[in-house]
Amino acid sequence: MSITANLRRLRTEFPDNVSLIAVSKYQPVESLRQAYDAGQRLFGENRVQELVVKQAQLPSDVEWHFIGTLQTNKVKLIVPFVHTIHSIDSLNLLREVDRQACKHNRVIRILLQLHLARESTKHGLFPDECLALLRVFRPEEYPFVRIDGLMCIASFTDDTECVRQEFRRLRTLFDTCRSDFFPHAPHFRHLSMGMSHDYPIALGEGTTMLRIGTAIFGTRL
């Protein structure tokens, strides 16, 4: 199946209020161009260097989402253009995004990444750490970041019930965070969850952002 056909098929599977982020990591720029020509505008990358190189080669109306582990010393390379960072896992990293974004007078949207999977290799905040961060977070101290929601990567398993439970836990935590910390902040509305193998489950649990790579572009090089 072609990239165009994959995108067309995927778009029939969920409503318009769910965003589709085409995860183009390790894919050649030519593949991103094909997706762009098919109307795709949201792209996700997980490595800073690759993102910087690709960003320079695609039209400026692409909305770039950073979804990988981010080191504080690399934040400055992506803040000039990145739209949303899905992988904020500490107040320290959040602070650095704010500091760098200030220099460009841009507000960067961020999501807090949660660690809900069974694998210890996954990154992110544990739920109690997330709540602790939000308890000390003062929006007026960080005018150049905006927390738009939560993100997680589910366990990599065929056990659909396990994956469903993880997505459900993110949803429940999201509801708690919204009512406790963002009651008057309508921008706090995103749940970034669901990849190629588990997006149907994520749709059932209320995702608003799907991050899909292989189901669009095929297997990575």
Ligand SMILES: *Cc1c(COP(=O)(O)O)cnc(C)c1O
């Ligand atoms: C690679 C990646 C994806 C997409 O994975 P696919 O299985 O190719 O859809 C989604 N989210 C993150 C954080 C990733 O690193």
